[in-house]
Structures are given as C-alpha cells and as structure tokens.
C-alpha cells in the first residue's frame with residue numbers, strides 16, 4: 001500500500017454530473033454494482049503495539065472498517081454512486097439529507113484509510129523540512145502542536161475525528177463529528193486521529209487524551225504526512 005490516500009476506481013465524472021445522474025436518470029440505477037474495496041491493512045495487527053493493541057487493531061480494522069465498506073456497497077449497489085471512486089462518493093453524498101447513510105459509511109471508509117496509512121512503520125518520528133517549518137510557523141513548535149491537537153481531540157463531543165488539515169495555504173486543527181471529514185469540505189487531510197470509543201477504549205478506557213498523545217508521539221509516520229501536503 002502506498003502513502004497515497006487516493007483510492008478506488010477513477011472515473012472522470014464531475015460531481016455535478018454525478019449528482020445529476022443520481023437524481024435525474026433512474027435507468028442508471030440498474031447499472032451493475034462495482035464494489036468499493038476495503039484496502040489491506042499495510043502491517044500486522046501487532047505493529048502498533050504498545051500504543052494500540054493488536055486486539056484493538058483487529059477489531060477496528062477487521063470489524064468496524066470492514067463494516068463501513070460492507071454497508072457502503074449495500075447502500076450503493078446498482079446505483080450511479082457505485083460507479084464512483086471512494087473520494088467521489090464522499091463528496092457526492094456530503095450535505096444531501098437523503099444520502100446521509102451513504103455519506104456516513106463512505107466517510108468512515110475513507111477516514112480509516114487515512115488513519116491506517118499514516119501509521120506505516122519506518123518513517124521519521126518527527127516532521128521534517130517544509131512540513132516542520134509550517135508546524136513551527138503555525139503552532140510555535142512541535143510540542144505546542146501536539147498539545148493543541150490533543151485539546152482539539154478532547155473538544156469533539158461524542159464520536160468523531162481530530163484532524164490536521166491544509167487549506168488556503170495554512171495548517172489547521174479541526175474536530176469533526178461522526179464521519180465528517182476535511183474531504184467533504186474541500187480541505188486536505190494531513191493527519192486524522194479517530195476518537196470514536198472503538199479506537200481506544202479497550203486500551204485506554206476513557207483516557208482519550210492519553211491515547212491521542214501516545215499516537216502523536218509514537219505512531220505517526222511523518223513522511224506519509226508530508227506526502228499528503230499539496231506542493
């Protein structure tokens with residue numbers, strides 16, 4: 001698996017065209033389904049220990065993440081949405097009340113690919129080069145960045161995600177609820193840490209902040225994150 005967060009079939013369909021075909025051409029709903037593929041986990045379940053246990057990784061990837069893909073395929077089977085890449089499915093379903101179940105599952109399917117991919121072992125343990133400079137410029141230093149990231153994660157009420165994003169030439173920290181993600185808002189996801197309880201409760205119980213801090217300190221492959229930064 002590469003560090004790219006771009007997935008799935010690449011269809012040259014504009015989002016406007018997608019929305020038009022979904023709602024204006026019922027005949028397209030009879031198209032054969034093309035399954036959204038659940039990417040393989042790019043390391044063993046035990047690779048993130050001791051920060052995240054093999055038990056948690058196994059459940060999180062094998063049940064939760066797999067379930068989002070299974071639901072997405074069920075919800076889009078035979079529709080024009082099944083013709084899209086995963087990114088396009090997220091964008092096409094965002095903000096449309098009738099497609100909220102599709103967005104929930106497409107969003108979570110995509111969010112977790114961002115999540116697993118940023119933990120590929122072997123990269124630098126701290127940001128380097130341009131990304132390091134941007135973090136220092138935005139937050140002051142790496143320690144302050146981590147503290148603010150943990151604070152952002154703690155501010156998410158209930159289930160959701162804490163994100164480091166890039167938009168309008170700057171870095172941002174964002175806490176988003178449930179399946180919501182930067183992609184749906186036209187922003188670039190650099191780091192996404194899952195703060196749904198299934199991500200940490202078996203290992204950290206209710207200590208969300210401790211979990212997020214440990215992930216930032218020990219699991220982030222900063223080369224993967226730097227590759228996500230637009231040039």
Ligand SMILES: [Fe+2]
Nearest residue numbers: 064194196199
């Ligand atoms: Fe999750």
